Amino acid sequence: MKTRTSLNAPEHSDHLVLSAMVRTLGAFPSGWRYPGAHKDPAKDAEALKRVAKAAEKSGFDFLFLGDWLSADIDLEFSDPHLLSRADSLSTASYLAASTRRIGIVGTVNVAHSEPYATARSAASIDRLSHGRFGLNLTVGTDARGAANFGKAGYSPEFDRFEVADEYVQVLRGLWDGWDDSAFVHDTESGALIDRSRVTALDHVGRSYAVAGPLNVQRPVQGHVPLMHAGTSRRALEFAAEFADIYLAASATLDEARNLYAETKLRVGALGRPSESLSIIAPLLPVVGETRAEAYEVYDTLVELFQVDDGSDRAAKLDLPANRSAQSLRQLVGLPLADRSIDDVVTAPTAARFNNTGHRLLDVVADRSGRRVGGDRPVTYRHLLVAHLVRSPLVVGSPADIADHMERWFRAGAVDGFGILSAFLHEQFESFTRLVVPELARRGLVRGNYAASTLRGHLGASLPGRR
Ligand SMILES: Cc1cc2nc3c(=O)[nH]c(=O)nc-3n(C[C@H](O)[C@H](O)[C@H](O)COP(=O)(O)O)c2cc1C
Incomplete structure (x- = not known):
């Protein structure tokens, strides 16, 4: 892949990296309620296949399958997709069999897995998918996930990134155990392997003791590409040192540009080509x-x-306290006596809002075009949703969405995007049908696959065996 340089931005690829962040129940909390939306996890197998096929047809670089290690039923109204989800590696294997070109990134939590098992699963899926697998390593120490793994007393204080560093060393050491030409399958002599081309690992470190070698051949991609998601300083450092893909959520374009520049600088300082990490x-x-x-779709959501809203129906749902009119009053800094959730915010009331209230009015305007005193007014419900749904939403026509993506890409803030969909399938398919051609028209996406492996899609070279 070619790279372009500019005077004030670090090098980055000549096309956007596109990934589909797959959440079958939708990424907007109320998305599953949208008319016609996929809402039954029992039918996920078909839904997953449909998303994968649509993404592949549009030339997406990879599908991203996140993971979470507990059901947390109180997330019903905020993150319903976390309630039921086939585990990430099983889903990756399943989708590998139903696709041919697209990369597939699965997730494993370092704290609750053993590197030997992960190296083996990742090498296996990479082999079975002919080099299309990527591994997202998370290091979160969510207490409920920990409680499901017999570690109820798990300390969030332990240095999770130090453990993760060693975990990566073990993974890569195990993947390097087999030379690509170790299997000689010489029927004449009877030698299946050349034993000199297989090495054990004999790793003994602070957190792991792993003998090796792995009982799976070296991955097609040499080392399975690694991804990391997180926004802390340590996450950035970990991604800069080890990852091929870094998923970072920044609130503003300026924040994203700074994070991008700092990460790429660090990648370079570690002796890696800066374009070897896709942010x-x-x-x-x-x-x-x-x-x-688009505004209509958002309004419906x-x-x-x-x-x-004080109704019996709402009382039966047992909603979290932050969905009440009372929490809204505190938010904007006014008592709002006698206002109900669907009342319009009037100009005199808005004038007395605090800073948070004004910031929320801006968010509402961005997402819905609604303005205080305008033809399409702002309601308190809109304000509350602007506060509670903090996902990086952009609402608009295909050109609006493409403008946003192009602006961030050209400003040197990202190499690409992880596309979330408010609900399936209509919203993801609208993106592939309407936005991807617009991006292609602007020369921002590749359209067709030029390579056959995930590493190839990312424009990264094959690592040699150490
Ligand atoms: C966009 C995004 C997606 C993430 N997806 C997952 C996920 O699927 N599973 C998970 O356990 N953690 C996920 N994380 C959480 C991170 O792995 C990390 O634990 C969290 O951001 C806190 O770490 P930090 O303090 O280093 O940022 C995600 C983070 C971001 C920014």
Whole structure:
């Protein structure tokens, strides 16, 4: 892959890296309620296949399958997709069999897995998919996940990144155990392997003791590409040292540019080519054929967002306290006596809002075109959703969405995006049908696959065996 340089931005690829962040129940909390949306996890197998096929047809670089290690039923109204999800590596294997070109990134938590098992699964899926697998390593120490792994007393204080560094050393050491030409399968002599081309690992470190060698051949991609997601300083350092893909969520373009520049600088300082790490940001586009149509989709999502409106129906749902009118009053810094959730915010009231209130009015305007005193006014429900749904939403026409992506890419803030969909399948397919051709028209995406492996899609070279 060619790279382009500019005077004030670090090198980055000549096309956007595109990934589909797959959440079958949708990435907007009320998305599953949208008319026609996929809502039954029992039918996920078909839904997953459909997303994968649509993404592959549009030339997406990879599917990203996140993972979470507990069901957390209180997330029903905020992150419903976390309630039921086939595990990430099983899903990756399944989708590898139903696709041919697209990369597939699965997730493993360092704290709750053994590197030998992970090296083996990752090498296996990479082999079975002919070099299309990538491994997202998370290091989160969520207490409920830990409690499911017999570590109820798990300390969040232990240095999770130090453990992760060693974990990566073990993975790569195991993948390097077999030379690509170790299997000689010489039927004449009876030698299946050349024993001099297989090495044990004999790793003994602070957290792991792993003998090796691995009982799977070296991955097609040499080392399975690694991804990391996180926004802390340590996450950035870990990604700069070990990852091929870094998923970082920045709130603003300036923040993203700074993070991008700092990460690439660090990659260079570690002796890696700066383009060997693709930095991507999550993006939740709400797309319509026109901006007005996209606003309608967003309005419906807001309408379906479960709030405590004082009704019996709401009382039965047992909603979290932050869905109440009371929490809204505290948010904008006014008592708002007698206002109900669907009342319009009037100009005199808005004038007395605090800074948070004004910031939320801006978010509402960006997402829905609604303005205080305008033809399409702002309601308190809109304000509450602007506060509670903090996903990186962009609502608009295909050109609006493409403008946003192009602006971030050209500003040197990202190499690409992880595309979330408010609900399936209509929203993801609107993105592939309407936005991808617009990106292609602008020369921002490749369209067809030029390579057959994930590493190839990312423009990265094959690592040699150490
Ligand atoms: C966009 C994004 C997606 C993430 N997806 C997952 C995931 O699927 N599973 C998981 O355990 N953690 C996920 N994480 C959490 C990170 O792995 C990390 O634990 C979290 O950001 C806190 O780490 P930090 O303090 O280093 O940022 C994600 C983080 C980001 C920014």
